[in-house]
Amino acid sequence: MHKDGTKSKEIPSENDQSRCIFLNEFTQILQEEQFQVLESEYHLSEKLPLAGKDLQSATELLKHAASTLKILRLGSIEEQYSYVSTWFQIVSACAEELKHGSLLWEQSREKNIDTQILTIPQGRQYIHALGEIYRVIEVIGLSAKLFKPWILFSSANSIGIFEHLRECSTLWSNSGLQDACQSMSDPVHSDSGAIKALLDSIMYIRNLDLHELHNYILSGEEPTCHLSLLTAGTVPGMKMVAWNGVQYFLPLANLWTNLISYDPPNLPRIPANQ
Numbered sequence: 001m002h003k004d005g006t007k008s009k010e011i012p013s014e015n016d017q018s019r020c021i022f023l024n025e026f027t028q029i030l031q032e033e034q035f036q037v038l039e040s041e042y043h044l045s046e047k048l049p050l051a052g053k054d055l056q057s058a059t060e061l062l063k064h065a066a067s068t069l070k071i072l073r074l075g076s077i078e079e080q081y082s083y084v085s086t087w088f089q090i091v092s093a094c095a096e097e098l099k100h101g102s103l104l105w106e107q108s109r110e111k112n113i114d115t116q117i118l119t120i121p122q123g124r125q126y127i128h129a130l131g132e133i134y135r136v137i138e139v140i141g142l143s144a145k146l147f148k149p150w151i152l153f154s155s156a157n158s159i160g161i162f163e164h165l166r167e168c169s170t171l172w173s174n175s176g177l178q179d180a181c182q183s184m185s186d187p188v189h190s191d192s193g194a195i196k197a198l199l200d201s202i203m204y205i206r207n208l209d210l211h212e213l214h215n216y217i218l219s220g221e222e223p224t225c226h227l228s229l230l231t232a233g234t235v236p237g238m239k240m241v242a243w244n245g246v247q248y249f250l251p252l253a254n255l256w257t258n259l260i261s262y263d264p265p266n267l268p269r270i271p272a273n274q
Contacts, residue, residue, distance in 0.1 A: 067214060071149045075270040080150040082267055083229065084161070087140050090227075090252075091164040093259040094137050098168050101130040102175030109176060124184055124191060131181045131198050136255050137168040138205040139235070143228045145210055146217065201235055208234075225249045227256065227265055 074080070105127075108114045117123035144151060144161055151161060172178050185196040213234065217224075222231040226246045239250040244264050248256075256265060 068149050070218060071147055072153070074147075075268060077153075079268040079270055080147075081154050083147070083270075084151050084154040086227070086265055086267060087144060088161050088164075089260060090140055090255070091137060091161055091168065094133050094140075094255070095164045095168050095171075097133050097259065098130065098137075098171045098177075101126070101133075102171045102177055105176055105180065114176075114180070118180060118184060124189070127177065127180050127184060128191065128195060128198070130177055131195070131202075132251055133255065134168065134172045134177070135198060135202050135205075136251055137165060137172075138202055139228050139230065139238075139249065139252065141165045141169075142205055142208065142213075142234070143230060146214055147229065197237060201237060205235055223247045225252065226267060226269070227252045229270070 075083075105114065108117055118127065144165065181195060181199060185192050185199060189195075217229070217231050217234070222233050223240060224231050225240065225248050227248050230249070232240050232247070235249075240247050241250045241253055242248075243253055246264065246269075248264075
């Protein structure tokens with residue numbers, strides 16, 4: 001306040017001016033064609049002006065940018081493409097199995113034989129197997145979220161991965177397969193423990209905090225599933241198995257062998273902490 005009672009205008013500091021210049025330049029860069037995929041997904045040009053005015057917004061944006069860059073720097077473009085292609089292959093196979101299974105289950109309900117099916121071992125085993133397939137979908141879905149920058153910059157059916165993931169989630173929830181599995185977890189059945197563990201595992205994956213999991217996985221402190229790039233402790237109770245000297249989650253290895261190939265996936269080894 002000046003002696004004459006008028007308020008003095010706040011003069012921007014050099015740091016503020018430099019930050020504004022940088023953010024303006026960054027906004028212009030995002031308009032370039034090769035970065036449109038980031039702009040479409042994260043709407044960065046809308047967030048950047050806020051970051052220029054608010055320290056908390058700037059901090060969150062910088063953390064997100066650092067996380068994205070760290071993911072993009074894991075492996076070469078070709079290696080990232082290999083994983084995205086393989087994940088697409090897995091979710092495509094799972095989608096076909098779940099579509100077929102949901103159709104059979106809907107037909108059994110129309111014929112009023114669904115309850116009977118759940119009383120015979122073969123019927124229960126089939127529904128259990130579909131539940132295991134859906135758990136693989138949840139695992140690969142988690143990988144797709146954590147390594148989303150790979151998918152966004154990949155030409156390997158990137159949109160198709162998320163379409164199949166949504167399709168499988170809808171099939172599992174709306175066809176009655178999830179309810180069938182839940183009804184099988186009644187303690188009176190000998191396999192109820194395994195069914196309940198499967199359902200708990202699926203729910204656990206859905207409720208994971210992605211930000212915390214991101215830091216945990218990139219620490220590189222635990223063995224990693226070669227197919228999902230998730231660490232051994234990501235999902236408690238999901239066993240790891242060695243296949244040709246490489247570690248895999250057992251449900252993923254089983255699904256790969258049963259639906260895709262007797263040979264292990266041809267994937268590069270990408271250290272999480274490189």
